Amino acid sequence: MDRAAIVHKNFLTRVAAGDLPAGNAPTGPLAGPEAVSIFRSECLSRAMxxxxxxxxxxxxxxxxxxxxxxxxxxxxxxxxRPTDMAFLHYRDAAFQIQRGEQVPAQSMAWDMMLSFACSSDDPISGGRHKVLGSKALNIPPQTSTIASHLPKAVGAAYSIGAAKRHRPEHAVLPDDAIVYCSFGDASANHSTAQGAFNTAGWTAFQSVPMPLLFCCEDNGIGISTKTPKGWIAANFQNRPGIKYFACDGLDIYDTYATALEAARYVRERKKPAFLHVRTVRLYGHAGADVATSYLPKAEVERDEANDPLLHSVRLMQAAGALEPDAALKIYTDTIARIERIGDQVVTRPHLQTAQDVMASLVPPKRKCAPSNGPSASAREAAFGSDLRAMEEPQIMSRLINWALTDLMLEHGEIVMMGEDVGLKGGVYGVTQKLRQRFGPDRMIDTLLDEQSILGLAIGMAQNGYTPMPEIQFLAYLHNAEDQIRGEAATLSFFSEGQYTNPMVMRIAGLGYQKGFGGHFHNDNSVAVLRDIPGVILACPSNGADAARMLRECVRLAREEQRVVAFLEPIALYPMRDLHEAKDGGWMQRYPDPSEKIALGEVGLHGGGQDLAIVTFGNGVYLSQQALPAIEAAGIKARIVDMRWLSPLPKDALTEAVQGCDNILVADETRHSGGVAEALMAHFHEVSDAKLARLTAEDSFIATGPAYAATMPSKDSITAAALNLIGKTS
Structure with missing residues (x-):
């Protein structure tokens, strides 16, 4: 007999015999009908x-x-309250069931069993995963997360106070809501969790509202690794800025009273709290995991003897809320009911095709209030003397700054966050003056933790904001990439588009910075972003394009609820000249705020049919530098600026190289895993042109004079072009 069957049999025989475990008497404000309701939810969770x-x-x-x-x-x-957004631990079926009792017209048993059966009728994920979650219950879906949902819970909690000061168009959380976030004792040790605890405490320590209730469900073990006895309490009892509460999760009276007190503290004080709930784990970790293979049988049996359902029967009897025979009937009736439902849900349809599975990768569009752009008076007040400067060509960083200003004037729900984006105006000055123009509520200087920056953005997006988090350097993204891969990009997929994470993540990156920082500040790898389904990756090559593309990126996030990464080439931020000193060949005028470059629209310079150089970012600049030498060799060329690195703008690229005899891909990312791999495959499939690629070496980037030695250059692009066509330099 397996352990689940043993626990089931123990409950039946012990309740029938009145053999209930010892424990404290019921205390606190939990009334009889509410206790019975909680017990019913416990039974339903167990039956499922x-x-x-x-x-x-x-x-x-x-x-x-x-x-x-x-x-x-x-x-x-x-x-x-059901208006309190809940990010749930994967062992929280009973939590979701009980919340269903607070919201009319819910069918929790049927809905959750459809998810267990991976039926396409599952109302939350549409059969894509067995998840907890419900739009009606304010529970965004979670898969088997190991703490990755904690940073966004911090962000969602922060958004409540921010929305009270300036409510965005699509806000969903009321001013008196709190955010609830649960996890296991093993997950509490994860660096992601520790970063979230630190960020919540750091924020509250400065008296910034943070109505967040953390809940640690402590069953003392993570798969097979024990949590040291007393570790969670020792770790969290005295955390700065976070109030600690503890209760016995086997005692629904104690748990209810303590949770009520903790929630009241968070709701009234607008400060975070940590609710430490003692639990037991029955049956092992998951699936076919057998706890007796790594735990003594006596220890497993001791936990089974502490079955929380047995404790609930004892406590309700002592409180006069429900007699054991009535409790036993609720349990057996619930088991029989789930048997019937289970037999029905397995007959319901499942996803069949790739198209079915992928249908929710791209979120649905949403209605947004129309906007005619910022008013002339608002622009004059914000820009001041910069309006006159717009008449002259400028460097890329300044044009991005102006584009951000216009966008923030036009859309009040845009919020920026990141390291040094406010007071300093960014490491490269891209966000200068924005804090003066829009205030600290919309230009948030964060602590130095990329997971927390992205979590803040993800959480605020779930309460109606259009966040624009900044990652200071591309290399720093790797500290936090799972916040995009595992959280932001998957939310629409696992919720049938009911929950989304609209955002524009700005990243300063790529190589060619002269003598600065080596590979931590010069990173030419974008594979991690191109590999995430549903994420849009944009990369401008000049200031005017950057402004136009940034406006499209915000539109994609705001109206189409997309997750967008906007990669800004650091080396081009200050670039003024193209061919000769002081020629000003790479500066451009600021485009009118109405101008955009649509997703998938590529840039085309020239119309030569001998050669198409397909490139992006710094590669466009270098190809332009190489063009005179290429043309001097008698080669008529064109330069195709990809602009959009993911999804690959295949149709536009095919059209852009139409009629060309030769195609040279000039790619500043690495030979292995770089953008060129996808381009070469695409052109091989759609074109008869002769193909070649020039890429960066599979290497990190050095500091000092060799800063560009591993990447394409003006001269190497020239040589590659001549070699492809069969001419010598």
Whole structure:
């Protein structure tokens, strides 16, 4: 007999015999009807665990990770409001079930079992994963996250105070809401979690509103690795800025009272709290995991004897809320009900095709209030003397700054956040004057933690903002890339487009900085961004394009709810000249605020048919420098500026090289995993032209005189072009 069957049998026999575990008497404000409601949720969660294991064995269910032992979290749910956004631990089925009792017209058993069966009728994920989540219950879906949802919970909590001061168009959380975020004791050790705790405390320490309730469900073990006894309490009892509460999750009366107190503290004080809930883990970790293979049988049996459902029966009897025989009937009736539902959900349809699976990768469009751009008076007040400077050509960094100003004037829900973006105006001055123009609420200087920067953006996006987080250098993104891969980009996919993360992530990156910082400040790898389904990656080559593309990126985020990465070539920020000193060949005038470059629209310079140089970013600048020597060799060439690196603008690229005999891909990213690989494959599929590629070496970037030695140059582009066509330099 497996452990699930043993726990089930123990409950039946012990309740029938009146053999209930010892414990404290029921205390606190939990009334009898509410206690019975919580017990019903516990029973339903348990019944679904049992049925899902049977479904998996029969090949009718997939990926079981149960909530047995954690059913007491239903009492925490009862202490909160359904308007409190909840980011849930994967063992929180009972929490979601109990919240369903607070919202009319919910069918939690049917809906959740559809998810367990991975049916396309599943109302939250459409059959893409067994997840907890519900739009009606204000529970964004989570897969099997190991703390990656904590940073966005911090961001969502921060957004409540921000929205009270300046409410965005698509805000969903009321002013008196709090954000709830639960996780396991093992996950609390993850660097992502520690960063979130630190950010919440750091924010609250400065008296900035942070209505966030962390909840650690401490069952003492992470898969097979024990949590040291007393570790969670020792770690969190005295965290600066975070109030600590603890309760016994086996006792629904104690749990409800403590959760009520913690929620009241967070709601009234607008400060974060840490709710430490003692639980047990029944059945092992997940799926076929057998706890007795790494734990003594006596220890497993001790936890089974502390079944929270047995404790609830004892406590309700002592409180006069429900007699054991009535509790036993609720349990058996619930088991029978889930058996019937389980037999029905396995007959419901499943996703069949790639198109079905991918249907929610791209979020749905949403209605936004119309905008005619910033008014002349608002621009005059914001720009001042910069308006006159717009009549003259400027460097890229300044044009980006002006574009950001116009966008923030036009869209009040745009908020920027990052290291040094406010008071300093960014490491390269790109965000100078924006804090003076829009205030600290919209130009947020964050602590130095990329996970927290992106989490702040993701969380604020879920409350109606259009965030524009800045990652100071491309190399720094790798500290936090899972916030994009595992959280922002997947949210629409796992929620059938019901939840989205519209945002424009600005990243200063790529190479060619002279003598500055080596590979930590010169990073020419974008593979991690191009590999994430649904993410748009844009990269301008000049200031005017940067302004026009940035406006399109904001439109894509604001109206189409897309996750966009805007990669700004650092070396081109200050670039003035093209061929000779003081020729001003790379400066441009600021384009009218109405002008945009549409997603997928490539740039084309020249119309020569001998050669097409397909490139982007710094490659466009270098190709322009190489063009006189190429043309002097009698080669009629054109330069195709990709602009959009992902998704690859295939149709536009095909059209842009039409009629060319030779195609040279000039790619400043690395030979392995670089953009050129996709371009070469595409052109091989659609063109008969002769192909060649010039890429960076598979190397990090050096500091000092060799700063550009591993990447394409004006001379190497010239040589590659001549070699492709069969001419000698």
């Amino acid at each position: 665990d049992l049925k899902s294991r049977a479904m998996q064995k029969a090949g009718q269910g997939f990926y079981t990770i149960g909530s047995s032992g954690h059913e007491g979290l239903a009492a925490v749910s009862a202490a909160l």
